Structure formats: C-alpha cells, structure tokens
Amino acid sequence: MKILVPCKRVPNPEQKLKIAGGAGGTIDLSGAAWQVNPFDEYAVETALRLTEKGKGGERSGEVVIVSIGPKEVTQPMRGLLAMGADRGLLVAGEDSALDAEVVARTLEAVVNAEKPDLVVMGKQTVDGESNQVGQLLAAYLGWPQATFLASIVVAADGKSATVTREVDAGVEEKKVRLPAVVTVDLRIIGKKAVRNAGLAGAETEWEDNQRYASLKGIMAAKKKEIREATLESLGVTAAPRVKHTKHEAPAGRKAGVKVASVEELVAKLRDEAKVL
Amino acid sequence: MGAVAVFLESANGTVRSTSLPAVTAARELAKHHGGPVVGIVIGGGGAPGDAARYVDKVMSYDSPALAAPLAETWAPALAAAVKKAGATALVGSATSTGKDVLPRASALLDAAMASDIIAVVGAKNFRRPTYAGNALSDVELQTDVVVATVRQTEFAAAAPAAQAGTVEAQDAGTVDALGAEFVALHATRSARPELTEAKVVVSGGRGMKAGENFKVLEELTDLLGGALGASRAACDAGMVPNDLQVGQTGKVVAPKLYIAVAISGAIQHLAGMKGSKVIVAINKDPEAPIFQVADYGLVATWESAVPALIAQLREIKKLKNPA
Numbered sequence: 001m002k003i004l005v006p007c008k009r010v011p012n013p014e015q016k017l018k019i020a021g022g023a024g025g026t027i028d029l030s031g032a033a034w035q036v037n038p039f040d041e042y043a044v045e046t047a048l049r050l051t052e053k054g055k056g057g058e059r060s061g062e063v064v065i066v067s068i069g070p071k072e073v074t075q076p077m078r079g080l081l082a083m084g085a086d087r088g089l090l091v092a093g094e095d096s097a098l099d100a101e102v103v104a105r106t107l108e109a110v111v112n113a114e115k116p117d118l119v120v121m122g123k124q125t126v127d128g129e130s131n132q133v134g135q136l137l138a139a140y141l142g143w144p145q146a147t148f149l150a151s152i153v154v155a156a157d158g159k160s161a162t163v164t165r166e167v168d169a170g171v172e173e174k175k176v177r178l179p180a181v182v183t184v185d186l187r188i189i190g191k192k193a194v195r196n197a198g199l200a201g202a203e204t205e206w207e208d209n210q211r212y213a214s215l216k217g218i219m220a221a222k223k224k225e226i227r228e229a230t231l232e233s234l235g236v237t238a239a240p241r242v243k244h245t246k247h248e249a250p251a252g253r254k255a256g257v258k259v260a261s262v263e264e265l266v267a268k269l270r271d272e273a274k275v276l
Numbered sequence: 277m278g279a280v281a282v283f284l285e286s287a288n289g290t291v292r293s294t295s296l297p298a299v300t301a302a303r304e305l306a307k308h309h310g311g312p313v314v315g316i317v318i319g320g321g322g323a324p325g326d327a328a329r330y331v332d333k334v335m336s337y338d339s340p341a342l343a344a345p346l347a348e349t350w351a352p353a354l355a356a357a358v359k360k361a362g363a364t365a366l367v368g369s370a371t372s373t374g375k376d377v378l379p380r381a382s383a384l385l386d387a388a389m390a391s392d393i394i395a396v397v398g399a400k401n402f403r404r405p406t407y408a409g410n411a412l413s414d415v416e417l418q419t420d421v422v423v424a425t426v427r428q429t430e431f432a433a434a435a436p437a438a439q440a441g442t443v444e445a446q447d448a449g450t451v452d453a454l455g456a457e458f459v460a461l462h463a464t465r466s467a468r469p470e471l472t473e474a475k476v477v478v479s480g481g482r483g484m485k486a487g488e489n490f491k492v493l494e495e496l497t498d499l500l501g502g503a504l505g506a507s508r509a510a511c512d513a514g515m516v517p518n519d520l521q522v523g524q525t526g527k528v529v530a531p532k533l534y535i536a537v538a539i540s541g542a543i544q545h546l547a548g549m550k551g552s553k554v555i556v557a558i559n560k561d562p563e564a565p566i567f568q569v570a571d572y573g574l575v576a577t578w579e580s581a582v583p584a585l586i587a588q589l590r591e592i593k594k595l596k597n598p599a
C-alpha cells in the first residue's frame with residue numbers, strides 16, 4: 001500500500017521559548033533547534049510498520065513524506081528517509097504564511113496527485129497545537145477519518161482499517177473504509193499497535209518507540225528523492241485566514257516552599273492554602 | 277450579526293457536564309455577535325429538553341443514523357444547523373469528541389477555527405495556549421463564520437438560564453457515514469469524579485514503579501474525593517489506563533488541589549496541570565523540575581510519604597466528623 005505522511009518541523013520543545021516583549025509580542029525562533037514534530041515521527045513509524053513484513057522484514061509498499069515549510073526542512077526530512085521512508089515532497093512555504101486550512105488544502109492537492117491508500121499524520125503539532133489539519137483534510141477529500149489512534153489494523157484485502165482511538169472515556173473502536181485519513185496519538189508506537197493483515201510476518205511484535213536511523217539508512221537516504229513544489233505549482237489558492245495578533249508569556253508560577261515533613265505539609269494545606 | 281451555536285454533547289438523556297463550559301463561552305461570544313445562543317444536540321432521549329434549560333433554542337437531530345458518535349455524520353449535522361440558524365459562530369468543548377468533530381464541521385462551513393481557547397477576546401478574536409502553554413497567543417479568525425473549541429477548565433460550567441428555550445426537531449436528511457463505522461466504546465469504569473472537573477486530582481508517575489502501587493494513590497484520592505491522574509510514563513508503562521494521562525496531549529486539569537507523586541515535571545506534563553490552584557509535589561529528587569511549579573514540595577519517597585499523609589488526613593476527617 002501507498003501511504004502519505006505529512007510532517008512538520010517544530011522547535012525543540014525542551015528549549016526555552018523566547019517571546020519578544022511589548023504589546024503585539026512575537027515569538028522569536030531565530031535561535032531555535034528544529035526537529036520533526038514528535039507525533040509526525042510516530043506517524044512515519046506507523047507507516048513503515050504497515051509496509052514491512054514484520055520486524056526488520058522486507059518492505060512492501062511505499063511511504064511518501066510531505067512537508068510544507070522552508071527549505072531547511074530538507075534536513076529533518078532526510079532523517080525520516082533515513083528511518084526508511086521512500087521519498088519526500090517539500091512544498092515551499094513559510095510558517096507565518098500557513099494556517100491549518102492552507103496546509104490541508106495543499107495536502108489535498110498532493111493527495112489528488114499521489115493517490116495514496118492511506119494518509120497517516122500526527123494528531124497535533126506541539127508548537128501551534130491546532131489539532132485540525134487531519135480532520136480538515138478528510139473533510140476536503142470527502143474521506144472518513146480516524147483521529148487519536150492508539151492502534152491500527154489494516155484488513156488483509158487492504159480495503160478497510162480497524163482502529164482504536166484514545167477518547168476521554170477510554171478507548172473507542174472504529175472501522176473505516178480506505179482510503180482514509182488517520183491521525184496518531186502516543187501509544188501507536190507500542191509493540192503491538194500496528195498491523196497490516198495483508199503482509200506476511202505482520203503478526204510479529206515491534207520494538208517500543210519509533211526507530212532510529214541506521215548507518216545504512218542514513219547512507220541510503222542521501223540518494224532518495226526529495227522533490228520540490230510550490231503552492232502555485234500544485235494549484236493551491238488558499239491564503240491564511242487565521243491571523244496571530246499577539247503572543248505573550250503566561251504569568252509564571254513562582255516556586256513555593258519545601259516542607260520538611262508530612263505533618264508540615266498537612267498543616268500548610270489546612271491552615272495556609274485552606275484546601276483540606 | 278448572527279446567532280452563536282454551541283455543540284452540546286449528551287449522554288443518558290442529559291447534557292454532559294463537560295459541555296457546560298462551552299455554554300459559558302457561547303454566552304460570552306453572543307454579546308459580541310448580538311444574536312441568541314442556539315444549542316445543537318445530536319441524538320435524542322431527554323437531552324434536547326435538558327439542553328433547553330441553558331440556551332435560547334435547541335436544534336435537535338434525533339435520527340437513528342446519527343446515534344453513533346461519528347465525525348463523518350455529526351460534522352454535516354453541525355454545519356447544517358449553523359447554516360439554518362444563521363449562526364456566525366460555532367463553539368464546543370475541547371473534549372475528544374469536540375476535537376474530532378468541530379474541525380471537520382469548520383471545513384464544511386469554510387470557517388476558520390481556533391482550538392482550545394482560554395478566553396473570548398472579541399467576536400472573532402480568541403486567546404489560546406501554544407507551545408505547551410509556554411505562550412498565550414491571540415488569534416483573529418478572518419472568515420464570516422468562526423469555530424472554536426473551548427478549554428473546559430478556563431470557563432465556568434454554565435448554570436441554567438432564567439428562562440428555558442424552545443426545542444425544534446430537525447430533519448437530518450440523508451446521512452452518509454462515508455464507510456466509517458463505530459464499533460464499540462471500551463470505557464474505563466470509575467466511580468470517581470471526571471478528571472477534568474474534579475476539585476482534587478492526585479497523579480502518579482513513573483516513580484510509582486508498578487500498577488499495584490497506585491492503590492495507595494487511589495486511597496489518597498478517595499479520601500480527598502478527587503480523581504486519579506497520571507503522567508505519560510505511568511500510562512505508557514501500563515500502570516494505569518491511558519485516559520488518566522494529564523498533560524499537553526492528555527487531559528488538561530485545573531483543580532483546587534493537585535498532588536503530583538513521583539512525577540518529574542516535564543513541560544508536557546506541566547502543560548496539563550499548571551493552572552491548578554494549589555500544587556503539591558512529592559518526589560525523592562530535590563532537583564526534580566516539578567518543584568519549580570509546586571506551592572508545597574516534599575522531598576521524600578512516596579513509600580514513606582503517602583501512607584503518612586493518608587493517616588493524617590484520616591485523623592483530620594475524624595476530628596471534623598466525629599462519628
């Protein structure tokens with residue numbers, strides 16, 4: 001099966017975020033260390049598992065990475081190709097000129113050109129945290145959607161997928177006809193979370209977590225294709241309609257006190273915080 | 277200016293309490309939009325009647341074809357309702373259902389959307405956290421109709437209005453699930469309050485080491501009448517179900533009292549609990565980052581601290597309610 005995986009680069013979440021002050025403050029990413037959005041890495045891992053005959057097994061199918069972003073995205077994209085993805089498509093676009101609609105319209109155009117059997121993507125970016133693109137894309141395409149996946153099993157005939165979704169009340173089981181758009185949650189990288197019943201060896205367990213690129217993978221990735229495109233070349237006319245008017249740092253919490261004993265803790269909670 | 281539509285989730289014939297913060301947001305937004313607040317209820321039972329207590333009008337979509345919670349069928353119903361009501365805004369709580377369905381509805385409405393808002397700033401202006409809560413970002417949605425999901429902890433649960441609204445049954449027309457099927461919900465059963473609504477939350481992390489060790493945290497939780505939470509690491513290790521996860525990608529909580537036990541305090545965890553009124557951290561590592569946000573920090577192992585805490589709380593309870 002052919003799987004499209006949309007990926008975005010994000011600033012390393014562990015780095016302190018710089019917000020340039022004043023009214024109408026802006027986020028200063030000039031010193032940011034960039035990486036692939038964690039959920040998108042999980043999506044790539046999911047797509048690889050769906051196109052492999054078991055752990056370390058032969059590949060069957062194709063995984064195409066697509067990103068809308070600046071030229072520098074080539075580097076993290078190579079990292080995903082080194083994990084095992086087959087080729088990449090980089091659509092030129094500055095983050096400031098993108099919103100969920102522009103991204104989803106662009107992905108729609110890519111889907112119409114590439115005709116994948118499945119789109120696997122992250123449930124949300126960890127910078128903008130919009131949690132919208134997958135749902136928008138599914139709506140634009142008129143496809144079913146399955147968001148927040150904890151697991152996925154693609155049927156032997158490749159015509160449907162049965163998934164579990166992480167929902168507030170627990171776990172929901174859903175079945176979707178393919179092609180579909182699915183978005184992945186944290187648990188998708190568990191040992192038994194992904195299976196393509198159409199592939200021999202797909203019953204095996206996987207390693208926990210997403211794989212690292214091997215040296216061989218890194219070498220191979222150098223030769224893999226990253227095609228470049230623009231919104232114009234894809235015929236995308238959408239323009240952003242979500243305008244950021246200001247960013248500010250939240251009021252920080254100041255560290256409180258250390259208590260020496262359980263007795264002191266209880267006394268503070270009762271007499272000072274008055275929460276008991 | 278138009279009406280403000282609010283998606284009201286329902287269960288067992290009533291509006292879910294998790295939808296009530298969205299009603300509050302809708303009422304605030306209605307001051308900017310000028311029109312009435314219209315509730316949209318999908319699925320029948322007594323829910324439309326219950327919903328009418330909160331809004332000016334309820335549009336009820338009660339068709340067997342809409343019984344299962346599917347974004348493929350519910351999003352078109354929401355979009356149809358918004359159009360029919362002449363609404364210029366659609367809001368709903370940022371529950372797992374809201375986050376699944378509302379973006380899809382926004383696509384059908386060609387409306388720009390703001391996710392997980394924490395404040396209504398204007399008719400089309402909202403404030404929302406980004407970068408794991410390390411920035412508060414104001415957005416302006418530049419479309420005629422706007423959509424937003426509402427962070428439950430940031431808006432009070434709405435009380436019923438002085439006068440109940442009307443209920444209008446709607447015809448859902450032909451419903452096409454596009455080949456999607458709801459199979460089953462495997463709900464985690466708990467007699468405790470909802471994590472997102474509890475006044476006290478006790479969360480355990482990787483340092484609890486094993487699922488059975490959560491028993492002492494459950495005891496503490498129940499003594500305080502709270503809900504149990506966990507870090508990602510504790511959920512990933514299978515110590516507790518995933519739906520207990522608190523954080524950027526789990527549930528966002530803001531109780532009066534949050535007790536973090538054996539949790540290091542990664543930014544993704546903090547993003548889900550920094551809004552709590554009082555934070556207590558119990559951790560054996562004095563350098564753990566959780567202490568930087570804790571009002572009261574106790575450097576101790578949970579093995580020694582939690583049983584002692586339980587014992588002392590029991591004493592206090594006894595003094596308060598001498599049997």
Ligand SMILES: Cc1cc2nc3c(=O)[nH]c(=O)nc-3n(C[C@H](O)[C@H](O)[C@H](O)COP(=O)(O)OP(=O)(O)OC[C@H]3O[C@@H](n4cnc5c(N)ncnc54)[C@H](O)[C@@H]3O)c2cc1C
Nearest residue numbers: 481482483507508509523524525526538540545560577578
């Ligand atoms: C995309 C993404 C999303 C994420 N989303 C979330 C999220 O929503 N929620 C979340 O929680 N995490 C999330 N994480 C994970 C997060 O980065 C941390 O890995 C996680 O929160 C760590 O959990 P922890 O504090 O339980 O474990 P650790 O960091 O391993 O901390 C364990 C703590 O227990 C203490 N300890 C050990 N033994 C004892 C003892 N006997 N008594 C007392 N203390 C003890 C240790 O000192 C340590 O501080 C996310 C990560 C990513 C990449």
Ligand SMILES: Nc1ncnc2c1ncn2[C@@H]1O[C@H](COP(=O)(O)O)[C@@H](O)[C@H]1O
Nearest residue numbers: 006007068121122124125130131132133
């Ligand atoms: N610029 C982008 N390029 C490619 N994919 C993206 C981009 N932005 C978002 N996505 C995809 O959409 C998912 C959800 O993102 P969001 O709705 O922005 O939180 C991400 O996890 C990615 O898979």
